[in-house]
Amino acid sequence: MSPISSHPILTCAETKAWESALLTDAAAEWAAMQRAGAALAAAVAGDCREIGGLPATARLLVLVGKGHNGGDALLAAQFILEKYPQATADVLLCFGETALRPLAGRALAGLGPAVGQRACSRPLGAEGASKLAGLPSQSYDLCLDGLFGFQFHPPMDAAVAQLLTEVNAHPAIRFRAAVDLPSGVGAVSAPTVFRADFTYATGIVKSPVIDPANAAAVGRLRYLDLGFFDAGTGLGEPGPGSPTPATDRILLPSILAPLAQLRPSQSDKRTYGHLFVIGGSPSYPGAVVLAVRAALRSGVGLVTAFVPEPLVPEYAAVHPEVMWVGRPASSAGALALVRERLTRATAFLIGPGLGAETDTLTLVPRLVNEVAVPVVLDADALRPEVIAAVGDKPFIATPHAGEYQRIAPALAGAPQGVMVQKGPLTRVTAGKLSYYSPFGGPVLARGGSGDMLAGLVGGLLAQAPGDPLLAACRGVVWHGRAADLLARTHGQVSVETSQLLEQLGPALASTP
Numbered sequence: 001m002s003p004i005s006s007h008p009i010l011t012c013a014e015t016k017a018w019e020s021a022l023l024t025d026a027a028a029e030w031a032a033m034q035r036a037g038a039a040l041a042a043a044v045a046g047d048c049r050e051i052g053g054l055p056a057t058a059r060l061l062v063l064v065g066k067g068h069n070g071g072d073a074l075l076a077a078q079f080i081l082e083k084y085p086q087a088t089a090d091v092l093l094c095f096g097e098t099a100l101r102p103l104a105g106r107a108l109a110g111l112g113p114a115v116g117q118r119a120c121s122r123p124l125g126a127e128g129a130s131k132l133a134g135l136p137s138q139s140y141d142l143c144l145d146g147l148f149g150f151q152f153h154p155p156m157d158a159a160v161a162q163l164l165t166e167v168n169a170h171p172a173i174r175f176r177a178a179v180d181l182p183s184g185v186g187a188v189s190a191p192t193v194f195r196a197d198f199t200y201a202t203g204i205v206k207s208p209v210i211d212p213a214n215a216a217a218v219g220r221l222r223y224l225d226l227g228f229f230d231a232g233t234g235l236g237e238p239g240p241g242s243p244t245p246a247t248d249r250i251l252l253p254s255i256l257a258p259l260a261q262l263r264p265s266q267s268d269k270r271t272y273g274h275l276f277v278i279g280g281s282p283s284y285p286g287a288v289v290l291a292v293r294a295a296l297r298s299g300v301g302l303v304t305a306f307v308p309e310p311l312v313p314e315y316a317a318v319h320p321e322v323m324w325v326g327r328p329a330s331s332a333g334a335l336a337l338v339r340e341r342l343t344r345a346t347a348f349l350i351g352p353g354l355g356a357e358t359d360t361l362t363l364v365p366r367l368v369n370e371v372a373v374p375v376v377l378d379a380d381a382l383r384p385e386v387i388a389a390v391g392d393k394p395f396i397a398t399p400h401a402g403e404y405q406r407i408a409p410a411l412a413g414a415p416q417g418v419m420v421q422k423g424p425l426t427r428v429t430a431g432k433l434s435y436y437s438p439f440g441g442p443v444l445a446r447g448g449s450g451d452m453l454a455g456l457v458g459g460l461l462a463q464a465p466g467d468p469l470l471a472a473c474r475g476v477v478w479h480g481r482a483a484d485l486l487a488r489t490h491g492q493v494s495v496e497t498s499q500l501l502e503q504l505g506p507a508l509a510s511t512p
Contacts (some may be wrong), residue, residue, distance in 0.1 A: 002470050005255035007229050008238050008246030009205045010405045012150045012187040018204065022233055025093070030103055032226055033068060036179075036202040037075025037107070039224040044076065044142065044177050047198055047222070049488040050441070051174060054080070058141040060089035061173065063163070063194075064104070064121075065147040069179045071104035072202060073146025074111055076179070080142075081115040084154035090138070091121035094147055094160055106119050111180065124159060145194045147183035150206045154190045161192040168195045181209050182217045193217045201438075203228045205250045210425065210436055221425060223250050243451070251428075251437050251477050256511040259474070272301030273462030276345040277455070278327075278338070278367065278380075279352040280307035281360070287353030287379065289315065290448045290498065291455035292322055295349070297504045298459025298475075306338060331363035338367060346465045347374050349458030350380030352451045365389035378454035379403075384410040392416055394468045396461065398454050411509055418468045420457065422450060426476050431468045437473075439480025443487040448497035453479045456504075481507040 003408060010018060023029045048054045051230035059502055062077045064070035091111070093100070100108060111119050140402050146166075147160065156164075164183060167173070176197045184193030185208050194220040199209055203226040209218050229237050238246045264271070275295050276409060279288035292305050302323070307315060309326030316324045325341075327334045348371055353362055365385050368375055374394040381486045387410035394416040403420055411417060419429045428435040457475035486495060489503070 002464075002467055004249070004435060004470060004473050005252045005257075006249040006473075007205070007223070007225065007252065009207055009210060009248040009250055009436070010238070010246060011207045014238070015150055015206055018228070018235070021235060022228060026103065029068070030106070031202065032228075033071045033103055033107065034075060035226045036072040036224065038079055039226065040072060040076040040144075040179060040200050040202065041079035041083070043200055043222055043224060044144075044175070044198070045080065045509050046488065047177075047220075048142070048175055050443075050492055052491075054084060054087070054141055056084055056086045058084055058087040059138065060087065061138075061140045061143040061167075062089055062091045063143070063145050063147050063167070064091060064100075065095050065149075066095050066099050066106070067101050067104060067149055067151075069149040069183075070076045070146040071107040072102065073144040074104065074107035076144060077119065078107075078111050078114050081118055086479050087118065089115075089119040090140075092124060092163075093121055094124045094163065096123045097121070101470070103379075119495055124163065133158065139171075139174075139446070141174050142166060143170075143173045143176045144196070145176065145178045145183050145196065147194070148186070149180055150186060150208075152184065152186040152190075154188055155234035156190040158183060161190070164192050164194050167188055176219070178218070181206055182214075185209070185214050185217055187504040189214065195219070198222055200224050202226060205436075205438075207248065210248060215424065222439050223252075223438045225252065234496075247432050248434050248436065249438075251435050251473055253439075253477060253481060253511055255470075255474055255477050256481070256508055259478075260508050260511050262284070263279075268303035272299055273346040273459075273465070274302040274304065274344050275300050275462035276338070276341070276348045277303065277305040277352070277458065278348065278350040278364075278381075279305070279354050280311055280327075281353055281355030281357070282308060282310070283355050284353030285311055287448065289319070289350060290451040291352035291378075291458070292319065293458035293498070293501055294455030294504075295462075297400050297501055298456050298463070299459060300459035300462045302344075303459075304341065306334070308332075328357060331366065332357040334363050335366055335370075342371065345371075345373050345462075347376070347462035349376040349454055349457060351376075351378035351379065352454055358379055366396075366468045374461055374468050376454055376461060377460040382407050387411060387414050387417070390417070396420060396457060396468050396472050398422065398450065398457065400450065416468075418472045420472050420476060421452070422453070426480070428469070428472045428476055430472075435473050437476045439477055440480075440483040441487060441492070443492045443495060444479075444483050444500075446497050448482075449479075449500065452497070452500055478504065478507060481510075485510075
């Protein structure tokens, strides 16, 4: 099996120990803070494109605490103001300037000379947080939350809690970004927390940001890789071979890099696998088409799709590169038809638009019991009896939350299963390991996106049938990165699901 391109997710205590060993002096800390500020500014500008981008005259509200998170926010604000010469910033020093730690103070001292009078800093005010220190009438294009970092512990100062309450309720902030993790969220969280649209984990993803209890505050998670786990650091990564392995990991875009390389010149269509797709029904005729189209974009060499006989002529006319085979209505006839061709397949995808007719539900368990190659199970194939029929053979399941609850009791008897648990923060699990994808977003919250993910994963699995975990992780990252490009190009609202297919190529081409 290939290594999965990922980094560990650490607890707050583990993060403190890791950073202490890595950032051993002020020079190293300042260099890391500069990298964090630059990465944060670039990431925020990119994600703002989903709502039209930062305007030339952007107004920023920067919430600054005492420590490194405040310094990161100040440096990010500086980079943004330098990029947008007409932009301005209100910098709220929530504990006053004298409370700033040395590097945060250094970041503040550099802000004025860098951008002149366009950044105005002020303390929270003796009157407390009431009325946002005199700023309630202003509209803001961006709020950067740099109040508290991962070492935060309750209780929270009452004035700061009031400030967060008012910022959360402010009606005219277009984009809320938390630096590292939302203020108030930590190993133990406060009753009042910053509610972010995006949280940008800097250097290390801390475990509180993947806790479902904090999901509403975290918003969408992004990971800013600052090189903390690079081989040159001299620190061994807490991976599978270490005494304390990290069982939660964050997926990296570099998992797609091998797919973007040149293919061998001496290859043909059989080199890249043959995916069999079982799906489609009169009730759901489109789902299997979306899955098949995504599979074709995965780079797979051959696709054979078994669909109800009446659908074949229409499908074949539109997508002639696929081998469309008419599937009889009876389960016995359909099974016999597939059986004749079994030796040709390197992987199966079963479920998109399949429906829940009695003959169909009878067919699927019998089929997966006989298939020797790995299988992707999606949609109507996600049933306990199907999982049980797979037994100890490798498979990938792609459930959303409701489907997962339906099959969860059967998973204990399926040790070779890889789960792609779809949601706002999609998770791929295999045994005790969980891989989280910080890609994608609400643009995927529409019918058909799951069918395309299943097709993409199926096509990747057909090309590398010996590594289901790699196929699942790659498919999730590729799908998510294409969704990010789609939202940045066309926004989150006025798009069609199938437009995602046109972003798969650019997503691959832009892989670092």
